[in-house]
Amino acid sequence: MSRSETALEAAQAGADVAMDHYRSALTVETKESKTDYVSEGDVEAQREVVEVIRSAYPDATIVGEEEDELKAVPEDGNAWVVDPIDGTTNFVHEIPLWTTSIGLVRDGELAAGVSVAPALDHVFYADESTVRRDDESVSTSDTTDLEAFSVAPILRYGPDREEAFGSLLTSLLVEFGDIRRLGCAQLTLAFVAAGSLDAAVSALPNPAAWDTVAGAHMIERAGGTVTDVHGDPWEPGCEGIVATNGAAHDEVLDRIGPALEAY
CATH class of the missing domain: 3.40.190.80 (D-Maltodextrin-Binding Protein; domain 2)
Known part of the structure; x- marks a missing residue:
């Protein structure tokens, strides 16, 4: 399985964990402000993502928002950049606009990306040759006005x-x-x-x-x-x-x- 395929599998697994916590009684704390939330869903989803990645790539370098993972992308080598719940404020307030996202970086260059939005039933995925939403190829708009x-x-x-x-x-x-x-x-x-x-x-x-x-x-x-x-x-x-x-x-x-x- 390629790294981009593993990223997709890991993001879907993390999103499943996050979805189990969505619209449920949550333990929620704040970080730098009263609206900068972190929930138990964030932490558990990231742990699931990391477990899937490291089961395939035991020496993986992981940059993650939660816990003790790296907080900056290294200049060299492969790195997996993980946001277990992007949009935690929406998540906490039961608004379905949130994702589990993973980006791959290779020697500082972007290599792949996946964002799973389970409450919307969407999966966005891009590797080096394709971009799709669910099973449909997509592209940017052509609006110039x-x-x-x-x-x-x-x-x-x-x-x-x-x-x-x-x-x-x-x-x-x-x-x-x-x-x-x-x-x-x-x-x-x-x-x-x-x-x-x-x-x-x-x-x-x-x-x-x-x-x-x-x-x-x-x-x-x-x-x-x-x-x-x-x-x-x-x-x-x-x-x-x-x-x-x-x-x-x-x-x-x-x-x-x-x-x-x-x-």
Whole structure:
């Protein structure tokens, strides 16, 4: 079984564990803010993911949001980047917009990504040759008219960046057709890859790899473009993320540029 196939198996196994906890009595704690949740579902789902990966690759390097796994992607070698429940706030509030996501990185380059959204009955998957939602091949949208663009702000910003985030939201409302905030970065990026959204934007410095790697890979393989906020090629650890259908990427960067100066 290839690494990408193992990632798919592990994400599905982790999603099954998370789904067992969904809409049930949960033990929930908070991290850096009152809305930055972690539940027993997060922890147990990650343990399941890690067990599946290490049963196939005992020496696997794992970057994971929970517990004691690595928190940054190594520059060399293969790494598995795991988010057991992306969108935990949605998960805790019984909103079905959450995923179990795994991204593969090889010597710093994106290699595969999978996001399983069990409450929506969707599986998004991309390796080096294919991108699909469930059993259907997908690609990014071909929208070029920014007044028709659906753009999604992604990732948590925190109280110290509320004013800057507000500036970005205002810019998105004014400059594009409509905005959607789903509360799950990986699902949002998967929707860009599948053509349901035209772009996703975050100016958050150094966004976590587990929030971005799987979806960034899907978008690039689906025909889109992913850069940092300056338009440079995106990689884990860079400044922000701007992910578009690729048809009007430079125009999107130009439109949001003034708002990004607030960061």
